Amino acid sequence: MRVVSAALVALILLLPLGLSDYRAYQLALYFLYAAAATGIGLCWGRAGFLPLGQAMFFGLAAYLAGLTLIWLGDSIWVFVLLPLAAATAGLLAYGIGLLVFRRQGESGPYFSMITLALSLLAFQLATSWNDVTGGFNGLKGIPGLPGLDDFSAAYYVSATALLIVLSLGAWLYAAPVGVLWRALAQNERRVALFGFNTNALKAVAFGVSGLFAGIGGAIYAPQQGLVTPQVAGFGLSADLVIWAAVGGRFGLLGPTLGVLLVGALTTELRDRIGFWEVLMAGFFILVVLAFPRGLIGVIAPLVRWLEGWQRTRPAVPAPPRRGATEPAQLTLSDVSAEIGEVKILDHLSLRIAGPGIFCIIGPNGAGKTSTFNLLTGELAPRGGCVLLDDAEITGLPPHRIIARGVGRKFQIPTIFTDLTVAENLCIALWSCRAAGIELLMPRLKRWTSPMLDELVRRYPFLAAGRRRAAELSHGQRQVLELAMALLTEPRLLLLDEPCAGLSPEETASVIDLIRWAGRKLQIAIVVIEHDMTLVKELAETIYVLQNGALLAQGDIDTIRANADVRAVYVGGEK
Amino acid sequence: MAQQILATTRRDFLGGAMGGIALGLAPGLIGSAQAADDFKIGLFYAQSGPASLFGPTQLASAQLAVDEVNKAGGIMGRQIKLFPTDAGGPPADTTKSAVRLLLEDKVDLLIGSHDSATREALVATIKSKVPYIYTPVYEGGECSYNTYVIADTPEQQIRPSVTWMMQERKARSFYLIGDDYVWPRKSNEHAKKYIADNGGKIVNEEYVPFGAPNKFEEAVTRIKSAKPDAVLITLVGADNVNFNRTFAGFGLDKEIARLSLLLEENTLKGIGADGSNNLFSCMSYYANAPGEANKKFKDAYFAKFGDKAPQLSIIGTDCYAGVNCAKALVEKAQGTNARALMTAANGLTFNSAAGPWTMYGQHVDKTMYIAGCKGTEFEIIKTIEHVKHGEACKAA
C-alpha cells in the first residue's frame, strides 16, 4: 500500500521531467478537473447518489479565488484565502446536502435534477452579475500564484491539489465513513436501522465532493488567469459525470483515469478528425453498455491479486454501547396505521416486558412485520402511541429509535453484499458506539467485542473477514444478519423469521444462539415465526395477530386452545 | 478480528495508478515534425459549439488567403503553414490549444475568430509573445500589446447606421433589445449616445439571458405596446433568428423598422423571407457587396471551393483579411519582433475581401455598408467609405 502510493506520488512529481511544457500544462488542467471528478466518484460510486451540477462548486471556488487574487495580488495571504475559497464551496455543498436530504432523504434522480437546476442558476448568476463576475466575458486579469507562475510550477500546484484530494479520498474510503457510504448506496434503510443518520452521512459525502471540486476551482483561477461562467455551468458538470462514468466511478482513481483518457482523446482528436465528437459519443455508449463499472473495472483482477499482501494489526476493544442497558419495556396502545387505503394496524395494543423471548404469529397480512416497522420508526402510525420504557418513541426517525436500544433482523437477510464480512460486522459494532468525528478514524475497523468473539467461536466463517458477503450461502447470510443484530447489543431485539430457509441443523444452531443471547444479554427478544415447532421451543409468551389487531396472547397451550385462533388458521364457513 | 483494514484503499489506489500512468505518458509520445522554414500561423475558428456554423467559411476563407499568399511567394519568402484549431469550446479548452501551438508547434503568429471571452483568455495566455490578430465584429477596447484587431467596432457599425436610420428613415424613438453580455451592453451604450446626439429617444432597453432557451412573445408584445419607430437588435445567433421570426409573426414588421447589429448571411437564412421585411444591418462585408475587390475575391473563392462552397459571411471572410494582414504586417516589420510589428501596424494597408483596409492604433478604418433584407438576401442601400474605428489605443 505505502509502496504503491509512494510510487504514484513519485511518478506524478517526476512526470514533467519527461514531458514537454505543453503536456505538463495540459495535465495540470486535467488534474484540476480530476479533483472535481473524484468528488463525483465519491458521491455516485460510493454513496450512491449522482450530483449533476458539480461545476457549480468548481466555479464558485474559482470566482472566489479569482476575486481574492485580484484583490490581494501577490500577497502571501492568498495561500490562506485560497483554501478558504475551496472550503466555502465544500460548506455550500454540505449545506445544500443537509437541506435536501433532511427534507425527504431523496437521493434518486430528483436530487440529481436539483443539483442540475442549481448549476443552471449559478451559470445565470455568473453571466448576469456583471459587476462582480465580469459577466459572460468572465473575471479577467487574475494574477498567478505569487512565485509559482510558470508552466512547471503550475503543474506542481495542480498535482499537489490532486494528490491532496486523492489522499483525502483514500483516507475517507478507508475510514468507517467510507464503509458506511458504500453500505448506504446498497441499502440506505438498513444503515439507518443500525442507528446512523444516513441523511447526515450523505450530506457529508456531498460536502466533501464540493470541497474536492472547490480545490480544483480555487487552483483553476490563478492557473487560467480567467474565470468564465462556463466553469459553473451545465457543460462542465456533464463532462465531469461522463469522465467519472467512463473511468469508473467505484474506485478512487477511476474518475482521474476517465479525465486523463477522455481529455487525451479529445485533445488528440479535436483538431485532427472532423467528427471527433461522434467518436466520443460512440465511445461513451460503448463504455456504458460494455463496461458498466468503467474502464478501471477492466483491471479489477490485477487489483484482487494485489490485495493479497497486507499486514494484520492488533485488534482494539470496542467501547461499551452508549445509553441505557436494562431490558426494554415496550407498550403499544391503540395503534392504527394505514398504507394508502389499506388498514394494516387496527387499534393494536400490546405490552412486552423484558427480559425474555416473545413470539408473534398470525396469518399473512396480520400486521406482524408492520408492527416491527412501527417499532423501528419506518411506519408512521395514524393514531395511538408507542412507549419504550416510559418514553414515547412514536414519530422519531429510525436512527433515533435504534439509538435507544432497538435492534432488528429482517426476514430476507439484508446484509451488505458488496461489502466484506468484516465490514458488515464492523458496521454493527460501530452502531451506537461511534459517531461524528470518530467515523473518520480507520482504527475503528479493528474493533472487537466479547460478543464478537463468542459469535466467531460459534460460526468460524465470520472470521474470514476479507470474503465478500455476496459469496456467502443463504444460511451464512441469515447467521451474519443475526450476528450483526446481536453485535449492537440492543435492549429490544426484533427478529423476523430468523430461521427462514435454513436447514434443520442450521435452524437448531440459530435457536441455540438466540436462547444463549437471551440469557446472556438479559434483553427482550421478539420473534416473528411461522414454524410452530420453533415457536414452542423459543417462546414464553405468544402474541397472535389478526387483521392488524391482537387476537390472543398467552403460552402455547392457551393459544392452541383458543377457538378464534383455530378459526383463523383453518378458515371457516362464515 | 477486523483485519481487513485498508483493503479497499489499496484496491482503489492501485486500480487507477496503472491506467493513469499509461495515459499520462501516451500523448507525449506523439510528436510533430514540420519543415523548419515554414511561416506557421495558428488559426482559431469555431469547429464545435453553437458558433460552428461559421466554421467552414472561416477555414475556407483562410485557406484561400494562404493559397494566394503562398503562390505570391509566401511571407518574406516563407510558405505559410496553417494550424487550424478549434475555438468553439469554453475558453479554457482554447487556451490549452494555444499553449500547444506556442510550445509544441512553435507558431509564428495567431489569428482568432471567436468571442471576446476567448479573446481575453488568449491574450492572457499568449502574453504578447507572438503577434495575435483578432478578426470578428466586437465591442471595442482591445489594446493589448502585440495584438491587432481588424474587427468592425461599435463606432463603425452603430454611428453610421443609427444616423442613417434617424435621418433617412425618420426614426425618432428606439427600443433596444439584446442578449445579456458584454457586446450588446457596450454596443447599446454607444447607440444611446448617438441617438441622443441626433435628438432621438430610447423607449426601453431590455436584455434576455444569454445561453438560456429564450422565447420572445412577451418581449415582442411589449414592443408592440411601446410603439417605437425602430428596434435596435443586439441579439446573436439563434436568439436573433427567434426574435425576428416572432416579431414578424406578430405583424410588427410593417410598422416598425429593425436594425440588427450582428446580422449576416447565415442568420438571415434562419430568419427567412417571412421574417426579414423592414430589417436592416450594417457591416463591413456582405457576400453581395459591390466593388471589384469582392468580385475578385468571390471568383477565386468559388473557383477553389466550387458551387457548394460554404456560405460567405463576414464571420469567415474576416479570416481572409486576417491572413492578408499577417503578411502585410510581418513583411513591413521585416520579422515578428513585437516592437517592430507595433510600429509597422500604424498606417499598414492590406487586402480584405471587401477591398483595402488601413490600420491605425491597432484597429482598422474601413468602408461600411448599410444593407436591407430582400427575402434571404442583403441589398446594399448605402456605402460609407473611410469610417474611423474610434478606438483609443495608445500608439506603441
Place this chain on the structure above:
Amino acid sequence: MDPLIVTQALNVVYGVTTLALLVLGLAVIFGLLGVLNIAHGEFIMTGAYCAYVTQANGWPFLAALPLALIICGALGFVVERGLIRPLYARPFDTLVATWGLSLLLRKLTEAIFGMGFYNVDVPLPGTVALLGTDYPAYRLVLIAISGAVLIGLFVWFRISRTGTRIKAMVGNRELAEAVGLPVRRLATYTFVIGTCLAGLAGVLIAPLVPVQPFMGLDYVLKTFFVLVVGGLGTVMGVLSGAAVIGGLDSVVSAAIDATYGYLTVLVVAILFLWLKPRGLFARS
C-alpha cells in the same frame, strides 16, 4: 380590455400549450417507462428537420407529419432495442447513454444538413383579430392543435386497446405477464410512441423557431422540469406542470423580463424537486 394584457394573456396560453405539446413525448418515455431520455430534445429536432426537408422539396407542410412519424418512430425503435432495453434496470446509465445518443443525433444532423440555420415558412402567415388585438394566426392554430393532441392522446390512452395495455403493463407488470401481454414488445411500442410525439411536436414548432442542430438543447431541461413539477404518468401532471413552468415563465417574462422569467422557472423547479418531488398529480 387593454390589448397589451389580452395579448400577454394569449402569450401565456400559447406558452403553456406549446410546452405541453413539447413535453408529451417525454411524459410517455420518462413518465410511463421511467427512462431518463436526455435525447428527447434531439427527437424534437429531428421532427423540425423533417418539416424543413418537406419544405425544401416543395411538398405541402402537412406532409412533414407522416415523414416525422416514420423517421422518429424508426429511430425510436432502433434506440429502444439497441440502447434502452439492456439498461431499464440502470437509470443512471440510461442517463449517460442517452446523453451520448443526443450528441450522436446532433452530429448526424450536422453531417447531413450542416450547422447552419434553416427556416420553415409559417404555413399560416399573418395575424387574426381577436378580443381587440391581433394575434399570429399560426400560433392560434398551434394552441388549438396542442390542445387537440393533448385531448386526443388522453382519449386514446383511455379507450384504445394499446393504451389500456400500456396502463396495465405500467401498473402491474407481473400480472401483465401472467395474462400474456407481450411486455417487452409493448415497452418498445411505448418508447416509439414517445419519440413519435416528440417528432410531431418538432414539426409543429419548426415554423416558429430557428431550426438548427442545437435546438434540442433548448427543450430537454424545461420538459424534464415540467414533468417533475406536474408529476409522472398522468395527463393532469403534464398539464399542470406545463401550466406552472410555462405559465410562470410567460407571466414573469411579460411582467418583468425574460431573465427573471428564466430564473423563476429554475427556482420553482428547485423548490418542487426539493419540497414536493412527487409533483402535483403523480400516478398513484
Place this chain on the structure above:
Amino acid sequence: MSPPRLTFAGVVGGYGTAAVVREVSGQVAPGEVLCVLGRNGTGKTTLMKLLMGYLPCWQGSVQLDGTAIEALATPARHALGISYCPQERPVFDDLSVRDNLTLMRPDRDLAPFADYFARFPILARRLEQHAGTLSGGEKKLLSLTRGLAEGQPVILLDEPSEGVQWENILHMAALIEERKAAGTALIVVEQNLAFAERIADHYLVMDQGRTVLVGPRGEIDRARLLVHLQV
C-alpha cells in the same frame, strides 16, 4: 385415468440465496383440482411463482402435457395454456373492471362472462369503475372470473378465497366445478380448509418448503391435515 396435464418434479427455488421451495413434486390431471395446503410462510406462493416462471427453478422440472417448460418465460407459459390468478395484486388497479376482463380479448365481448356475472352481480354493476376501488374480496372475485374465463387447460389459483365472503366462496367452488367438468386442470393454493375440502381431488401439504403430506382427498382425513395447518 387420463394422463397428467401439468407435472412438476423435485422443484427447488426461492429468492436471492434463500431456497423457499425444496424438492416439491406433484401433478394434476384434466378435470382435477390439486389443492396446496400449509400454514403461511411455507412456500406455497413461491411454488406457484416457480410454476408460472416468475422465479427460476434452481432444480427440478415442470412439464405441460409432457413438454418441458421450466425454462420458458411467463408470457410463453401463458401462451401454452396456463392461466394464473396471483395472491397479491390480483387485478389491474388502474383499469376498469371491464378492461380487466377484456384486456386480452380481441372482440372486447362481455358475453363469455354472463355466467360469472350471474353469480357475482357486483362485477356487472361496477363494470366501469376502476378495479382499484374494489375491496380485497371483490378483487379476488374479479381475478377468479378473469382467470377461469380465459378457458385455458391449466389454471393456477393462489388463495382465491382470501377475504371473500362464504356465500361467494360457495359460488367460486361451483364455478371451479364447472371448469373441472370441462376438463380443466387446476392447482389451488388455499388456507381455508372448508373451501379446500369442497373442491380438492388431491392434497399437497407443505411445511418449511417441503412436501409433508400428499394424496387423494379420500385417503387423507381432516385430523391429519389439521396437524399441519393449526398452530
